[in-house]
Amino acid sequence: MKKFAVSTARPYDIIIGKNILEKAGAYINTCLPPCRLCIITDSTVNSIYAQVVMTSLMEHGYQTSKIVFPAGEHSKNLTTYSNILEAMADEGLTRSDAVVALGGGVVGDLAGFAAATYMRGIPYIQIPTTYMAAIDASVGGKTGINLLCGKNLAGAFWQPSMVFCDYHTFDSLPPAKLMDGIAEAVKCAAVSEESLLPHIRKKDYEYVIERCVSIKKSIVEADERDTGLRQILNFGHTVGHGIEKLSSFSVSHGQAVAKGLIVEARAAYRFGLAPVDIASPLQDILAEMGFDLSVDYSPEEIYQYALMDKKIMGDRITMVIPESLGKCRLHKISLSELQKFIRLGMKE
Numbered sequence: 188m189k190k191f192a193v194s195t196a197r198p199y200d201i202i203i204g205k206n207i208l209e210k211a212g213a214y215i216n217t218c219l220p221p222c223r224l225c226i227i228t229d230s231t232v233n234s235i236y237a238q239v240v241m242t243s244l245m246e247h248g249y250q251t252s253k254i255v256f257p258a259g260e261h262s263k264n265l266t267t268y269s270n271i272l273e274a275m276a277d278e279g280l281t282r283s284d285a286v287v288a289l290g291g292g293v294v295g296d297l298a299g300f301a302a303a304t305y306m307r308g309i310p311y312i313q314i315p316t317t318y319m320a321a322i323d324a325s326v327g328g329k330t331g332i333n334l335l336c337g338k339n340l341a342g343a344f345w346q347p348s349m350v351f352c353d354y355h356t357f358d359s360l361p362p363a364k365l366m367d368g369i370a371e372a373v374k375c376a377a378v379s380e381e382s383l384l385p386h387i388r389k390k391d392y393e394y395v396i397e398r399c400v401s402i403k404k405s406i407v408e409a410d411e412r413d414t415g416l417r418q419i420l421n422f423g424h425t426v427g428h429g430i431e432k433l434s435s436f437s438v439s440h441g442q443a444v445a446k447g448l449i450v451e452a453r454a455a456y457r458f459g460l461a462p463v464d465i466a467s468p469l470q471d472i473l474a475e476m477g478f479d480l481s482v483d484y485s486p487e488e489i490y491q492y493a494l495m496d497k498k499i500m501g502d503r504i505t506m507v508i509p510e511s512l513g514k515c516r517l518h519k520i521s522l523s524e525l526q527k528f529i530r531l532g533m534k535e
């Protein structure tokens with residue numbers, strides 16, 4: 188078992204281990220006194236893991252309830268969010284109660300946003316059950332939902348009271364969902380630690396989760412509200428979010444990020460902003476791991492979508508520019524340059 192202490196404005200621990208799910212209650216006891224805990228989860232995770240978590244919580248003095256919504260990115264919307272809030276109110280949850288987000292990044296983002304806004308904010312615990320959520324989504328307090336115009340356009344920064352990760356839960360993940368996490372791990376390696384790549388290839392989950400969490404923890408501690416450094420974690424996401432949305436989410440977040448990494452890395456080099464072309468090595472790694480890196484949309488379609496990117500301030504957007512594999516910097520370009528940037532990244 189590993190523990191990371193995150194020093195954000197509201198500090199919390201990240202616990203990572205194997206086969207620890209049934210001890211959830213004991214760990215949560217260290218940060219929350221007995222209260223009502225509302226488990227928010229999706230239909231798939233509910234059928235596999237909700238009971239063991241609920242039993243553990245009850246054994247440690249918590250009263251529990253559960254809200255379940257249909258699995259998938261399509262649920263990450265205003266309707267599900269509003270249903271969750273109404274259900275929390277129906278149950279009579281108070282400010283001394285808390286939410287448990289049990290599932291992947293969709294559950295974490297939705298349940299976290301509900302916790303952030305219910306009665307102006309109640310505590311929540313993240314229990315990630317996907318590789319994606321373990322290495323990225325559960326850490327750092329970004330919560331939110333998609334709007335019709337785009338991904339994650341409504342949300343809040345709301346740090347959890349604890350992240351409790353049992354990576355044994357990955358054993359039930361379909362291979363495609365594991366791949367999603369691999370894409371985000373490759374992004375982490377590309378922006379911060381090249382030496383992670385062989386571990387990602389070897390599927391050394393324990394090592395990769397611990398390194399990604401440690402890297403993200405340092406970045407979030409330095410820039411909790413995403414006004415600077417934290418934006419490097421968005422490498423590949425300006426294009427990736429566009430692909431995800433344009434496909435009506437038939438291309439998953441991880442698959443879209445993999446494509447976005449290649450387009451943005453290639454664009455940075457061809458635009459003359461990056462001294463090296465890291466698109467080539469990234470393409471080799473991602474292709475070897477089985478990613479389809481083709482993009483079925485035009486640069487114009489992706490550009491139109493990119494105009495909703497949260498890294499736009501006025502008429503400029505901050506892009507992540509590789510300096511080498513494992514090191515990136517931020518650089519602002521104008522929106523008219525962005526059009527050319529995307530076009531260059533997509534040209535064969």
Ligand code: NAD
Binds near residue numbers: 290292319323357368
């Ligand atoms: P997800 O939450 O939709 O989970 C993927 C699928 O796997 C779902 O169908 C789910 O039911 C199923 N599943 C989850 N755990 C399982 C398990 N252990 N066994 C079997 N099936 C399981 O998707 P995701 O890839 O975890 O997360 C993607 C989302 O996370 C996107 O919405 C993305 O925007 C968001 N995200 C947020 C942040 C952040 O910082 N807040 C960071 C990265 C990604």
Ligand code: GLY
Binds near residue numbers: 329420
């Ligand atoms: N997933 C990017 C971030 O948390 O900033």
